Amino acid sequence: MYNFKKILNEIKHYKKEFLLAQIFAIIATLIAIPIPLLMPILIDEVLLKKPGIWTQTISLFFNNCSAFCYILITLLIVILLRGLFVLFNILQTYFFEKITKDITYKIRLRILDHLKHLSINEYENLKTGEIASKLISDINTIEEFLIKSVSKFVISILTLIGIAIVLLLINFKLGIFILLLNPFVVILSGKIARKVKKYKKAQNKTISIFQDALIETLELFEQIKAYNKENFFFKKLFKLAKELRDKSFNFSYKSESLNKLSFLIFLIGFEIFRAAGILAVAYDNLSIGLMLAVFGYLWYMMTPIQDIISIQYAYFSAKAAIDRINEILSLKTEPHFENKINPFNKNVKIEIINLSFKYKESDYILENINATFKPKTITALIGASGGGKTTFAKIIAGLLIPNKGDIKYNNTSYTLIGLDKIRENVNLILQETRLFNDTLYFNLTLGKKIDENEIWEALKKVKLYEVVKKWGEGLYTNVGKNGVKLSGGQKQRVAIARALIHKPKVVILDESTSALDIDTEREVFKNIENFLKERTTIIIAHRAETIEKADEIYMIKNKKLIPLTPKIS
Numbered sequence: 149m150y151n152f153k154k155i156l157n158e159i160k161h162y163k164k165e166f167l168l169a170q171i172f173a174i175i176a177t178l179i180a181i182p183i184p185l186l187m188p189i190l191i192d193e194v195l196l197k198k199p200g201i202w203t204q205t206i207s208l209f210f211n212n213c214s215a216f217c218y219i220l221i222t223l224l225i226v227i228l229l230r231g232l233f234v235l236f237n238i239l240q241t242y243f244f245e246k247i248t249k250d251i252t253y254k255i256r257l258r259i260l261d262h263l264k265h266l267s268i269n270e271y272e273n274l275k276t277g278e279i280a281s282k283l284i285s286d287i288n289t290i291e292e293f294l295i296k297s298v299s300k301f302v303i304s305i306l307t308l309i310g311i312a313i314v315l316l317l318i319n320f321k322l323g324i325f326i327l328l329l330n331p332f333v334v335i336l337s338g339k340i341a342r343k344v345k346k347y348k349k350a351q352n353k354t355i356s357i358f359q360d361a362l363i364e365t366l367e368l369f370e371q372i373k374a375y376n377k378e379n380f381f382f383k384k385l386f387k388l389a390k391e392l393r394d395k396s397f398n399f400s401y402k403s404e405s406l407n408k409l410s411f412l413i414f415l416i417g418f419e420i421f422r423a424a425g426i427l428a429v430a431y432d433n434l435s436i437g438l439m440l441a442v443f444g445y446l447w448y449m450m451t452p453i454q455d456i457i458s459i460q461y462a463y464f465s466a467k468a469a470i471d472r473i474n475e476i477l478s479l480k481t482e483p484h485f486e487n488k489i490n491p492f493n494k495n496v497k498i499e500i501i502n503l504s505f506k507y508k509e510s511d512y513i514l515e516n517i518n519a520t521f522k523p524k525t526i527t528a529l530i531g532a533s534g535g536g537k538t539t540f541a542k543i544i545a546g547l548l549i550p551n552k553g554d555i556k557y558n559n560t561s562y563t564l565i566g567l568d569k570i571r572e573n574v575n576l577i578l579q580e581t582r583l584f585n586d587t588l589y590f591n592l593t594l595g596k597k598i599d600e601n602e603i604w605e606a607l608k609k610v611k612l613y614e615v616v617k618k619w620g621e622g623l624y625t626n627v628g629k630n631g632v633k634l635s636g637g638q639k640q641r642v643a644i645a646r647a648l649i650h651k652p653k654v655v656i657l658d659e660s661t662s663a664l665d666i667d668t669e670r671e672v673f674k675n676i677e678n679f680l681k682e683r684t685t686i687i688i689a690h691r692a693e694t695i696e697k698a699d700e701i702y703m704i705k706n707k708k709l710i711p712l713t714p715k716i717s
């Protein structure tokens with residue numbers, strides 16, 4: 149779990165970089181502080197002919213300097229200082245960014261690692277979009293806070309101290325007046341500016357509601373047409389479009405007005421300080437040049453004050469982001485079992501012993517069941533819809549962990565094998581096959597190097613050979629997002645081909661030919677029959693013909709697994 153202390157503590161790992169960054173930040177600030185003073189001072193010392201410390205210093209190096217020479221030298225020095233300021237600023241940014249990006253990278257890795265080990269049961273309750281937004285936007289928010297608090301805070305404080313000293317030295321009374329009042333001006337205008345942000349957010353929300361509805365309508369366009377529901381859905385869209393107009397108008401108008409108001413407050417403050425500056429010239433011996441320098445410092449003060457104030461907001465946003473990230477980190481990961489014994493080096497006998505299972509908040513789906521699945525045997529599993537067949541298959545495949553009882557693979561408990569080993573050797577082919585937006589080759593091999601001939605052989609068996617041969621790029625054809633270029637039945641056959649290629653010791657077919665027509669299903673089964681008979685096979689099916697192929701039959705009924713012997717035919 150994360151908290152601010154833990155995140156800020158991370159900085160300890162970057163002591164060298166952090167120290168360098170701070171040193172560069174201090175140098176940059178020291179360089180920047182005198183810049184607003186240099187040009188205005190020439191007004192007094194050169195134009196108004198009141199020689200002072202600046203022209204005297206230049207004269208030490210250049211004899212008989214003319215007005216042009218003073219202005220040129222000052223200009224060159226200002227340009228040089230500005231250049232050096234940027235250079236040191238870049239250096240400090242480099243190190244600060246390196247630190248913050250590395251810290252957030254570690255947070256990202258930690259979340260990804262947690263997701264990797266998430267139990268499937270927990271994963272099913274998560275929305276993928278939510279995870280994506282959490283990973284990206286919440287971590288960005290934390291990063292923003294880190295940059296503001298770690299890098300900008302120190303610089304802002306230093307800059308303000310530097311400016312305060314210069315202002316007080318220029319004119320004590322004017323300095324005090326500005327230093328006390330300016331933060332209020334910035335805070336007030338900043339507060340209003342934040343309200344603008346709130347309205348902008350509300351406006352974006354209305355836009356996204358409209359966008360979501362539009363996308364959904366377009367995605368389901370075919371079904372909407374088929375059910376003759378265009379009027380209903382488009383009426384909803386028309387209504388949302390109207391709402392979007394009204395709300396957008398309301399928000400844009402308000403946010404624009406507030407924006408202007410915020411700037412007005414800032415300008416009023418600025419004008420008051422200018423007036424105070426002129427008053428100081430009139431009544432307090434402030435020179436015109438120094439007055440102009442004070443105006444320069446007024447602008448210069450704005451950014452550090454704003455940065456300091458925004459740390460507070462960044463803190464609250466980051467706090468919410470940390471809470472959301474912790475929500476992900478609190479999701480249960482699957483138990484880790486040591487891979488002590490590998491029972492999969494021969495054909496597999498699976499024994500289910502007093503096994504019970506329930507989902508997070510459900511009643512028991514399976515209760516105290518016992519069964520044996522013999523090697524080189526095809527077992528059919530039947531039962532009413534919703535009875536728990538897929539759940540049972542997932543447990544055998546190591547995707548769900550039983551709440552009670554044991555599963556033994558060749559007399560070895562799953563707790564001694566390790567889930568990864570089980571998944572490697574038990575291939576569960578589900579009814580719905582999800583494919584990667586990648587080539588058919590990748591979808592079949594999943595990154596493993598497999599000889600193309602072997603793949604073509606598998607495709608022949610599942611009757612996809614002709615189809616794929618016709619594709620221009622053959623095995624290297626991209627199947628599109630979620631395999632859109634393939635029909636439901638073709639996708640199911642890709643999944644079966646994948647199993648043929650990976651040769652698992654146990655195969656579970658969970659209604660994995662449901663989308664095939666009877667003839668194709670019959671042929672595919674005939675082609676893979678030997679493959680299935682050589683291993684431990686469980687077939688979940690409704691069709692009598694599929695069940696007939698089984699050597700044994702089990703039925704799931706009332707949370708129990710009942711052997712059906714003799715075989716129904």
Ligand SMILES: Nc1ncnc2c1ncn2[C@@H]1O[C@H](COP(=O)(O)OP(=O)(O)OP(=O)(O)O)[C@@H](O)[C@H]1O
Nearest residue numbers: 272507508510513532533534535536537538539540
């Ligand atoms: N992730 C889940 N969280 C909570 N309950 C679930 C989850 N998955 C399935 N269930 C519930 O478990 C029960 C068994 O579902 P399962 O999918 O295993 O049944 P099935 O026999 O395979 O059904 P079908 O023949 O319709 O595919 C159902 O009541 C279902 O609502």
